[in-house]
Amino acid sequence: MPGYTCSLKELLKMISKDEISLDNLEYYLDCVKSEFKGYDEQKDELKLENNDTNRPDLWSLEGTARQILSVHFNERKDYDFFGKTPESKHKIIVSEEVASIRPFIAGFAVSDIEVSDSFLEQIIQAQEKLCDNFGRKRELIAIGVYDAGQIAFPIHYKAAILDDVAFSPLGFEEKMTLREILSKHPKGIQYGFILTGSDAAPILYDDNGSVLSFPPIINSNDLGRVKVGDKRLFVEVTGTDKEAVNLAANIMAVNIADHGGVIYPFAVEYSSMTDVSPKIFNCETEITCEFAEKISGMKVSVDDLAGYLERMGHKVRISGNSAICLPPPYRGDVMHMSDLAEDYCIAFGYNNFEPEMLDSFTVGTESDKALFEKKIRELMVGMSFQEVMTYILTSAENQRDKMRDFSDILEIANPMTETFGAVRRSLIPILLEIESKNPRAEYPHRIFETGEVALPCEESPERSVTLYKVAALIAHGTSNFSEISSVLQSLMFYLNWDYSLIPFEHPSFIPGRCGIIVSGGKRIGIIGEIHPETLENWSIAMPCACFELSF
Secondary structure (H helix, E strand, O other): OOEEEEEHHHHHHHOOOOOOOHHHHHHHHHHHOEEEEEEEOOOOEEEEEEOOOOOHHHOOHHHHHHHHHHHHHOOOOOOOOOOOOOOOOOEEEEOHHHHHOOOEEEEEEEEOOOOOHHHHHHHHHHHHHHHHHHOOOOOOEEEEEEEHHHOOOOEEEEEEEOOOOEEOEOOOOOOEEHHHHHHHOHHHHHHHHHHOOOOEEEEEEOOOOOEEEEOOOEEEOOOOOOOOOOOOEEEEEEEOOHHHHHHHHHHHHHHHHOOOOEEEEEEEEOOOOEEEEOOOOOOOEEEEHHHHHHHHOOOOOHHHHHHHHHHOOOEEEEEOOEEEEEOOOOOOOOOOHHHHHHHHHHHHOHHHOOOOOOOOOOOOOOOHHHHHHHHHHHHHHHOOOEEOOOOOEEOHHHHHHOOOOOOOOEEOOOOOOHHHOEEOOOOHHHHHHHHHOOOOOOOOEEEEEEEEEEEEOOOOOOOEEEEEEEEEEEEOOOOOHHHHHHHHHHHHHHHOOOOEEEEOOOOOEEEEEEEEEEEOOEEEEEEEEEOHHHHHHOOOOOOEEEEEEEO
16 A cells, blocks of 8 residues: 655644644544554654555655645635636647657646645655556656756657657766667666657657656656756656546646645647646535445434535535535546545544444355355256356456447446456356366366446446356367257246247357357346457367356
């Protein structure tokens, strides 16, 4: 989990408290999702560690102080630079050439700031935490901070051939080409993988044509250094995800504003549109009292719900028995009611929930679903199928591309690896993946799996729905529809389920050899022979027939 250090004296100064004991500090840190990990009195160094990774705005001294002030002291700052019209010279002109390399950028200027050692240390730490953790080692987003006093505005964001541009990178006096920076500079060696396979790279120039930086690798040694005593700054964020770029810019802007800096928004001029940063990009999310009561386990009034959500930084309006919230612009983690329910519980204080004694005693038993699933597994094993058990996370390529089925799936916004970048919507690709890895095992292959899948569902508060499914696959030289249909018929007979098959066309299956399984007037599954092109995508040489149904 992200960890960071800060000065205890600076933290107390930012929350306007003369003294808080280390024991009491842990009480305040509950609302920041942080744990106290130690304090070095000689260095005045406080070590904190976050409990999760969904609030990058809290990975800094400024975010910690902001949250404590808002939740515990009901003091919130109004960042009035959001929504302001940028001055004419405050703009970033984006060339079309960067669209295929690193397409998005955001930026802002700062004045009336006194750059001190402590300020510089905290801003650099926030920059590094955002780039490494939230930005996935600068691949998703990278941040640059500059002395604005030396920059001629507007800024130009272009692409350049690796051998055509040379400048002095940070920490070096001699000029180096972009290609040399990638092979010789420590940061180029460390982060050069981001630009692998491209002969062009993004470059930031000021209006005089001087190089500011080679994002996401290194700043210029001439214009890219910030020193103690500087009073004006320029901050830019580049990346491959527009929302992540804007969120990182917003976090850096409010962090610097908390130190007294005056923020000047920038217009970002793309070829087809003009954007503004920092910007409000969140949308309103509604939470009902009933849902808050369900999550918290206690009675919740709409006024209390709105009040505690305001303490978490939301702008709240009441509509009937619901609170409609606009999250603060430095947060990108609010997606549905569950997130707001968590915010309510944090602001109320987990230590303030009154414990209740058990008023009944029960003996644990398996749920009806577990018993039903157990019965299915026993039946499938009884029909000579071998059970497999796999992860619910898989790759989008396996679920979509290899199956020739490009309907919606649930993808992870910031996966650590593409192998686990999506939630499985079907068990059939899982069985095909296992089959593809076992071509030398003796045929026939008869495998099955039962488990959860998740599908997009706009009608659900979570915008997804979880289903329990069973899927079976037969692979050998003559496997066909009739063989897999007889397995389905036996399974449904012992489950006492009436069903029918209706002809159906699906890109994963051979036309004319596919059908949907219908029971009680509802579609509950699919059955058929896998299409040769699908088998080729999986490098499977044997014919495969399978079915999948929801239970």
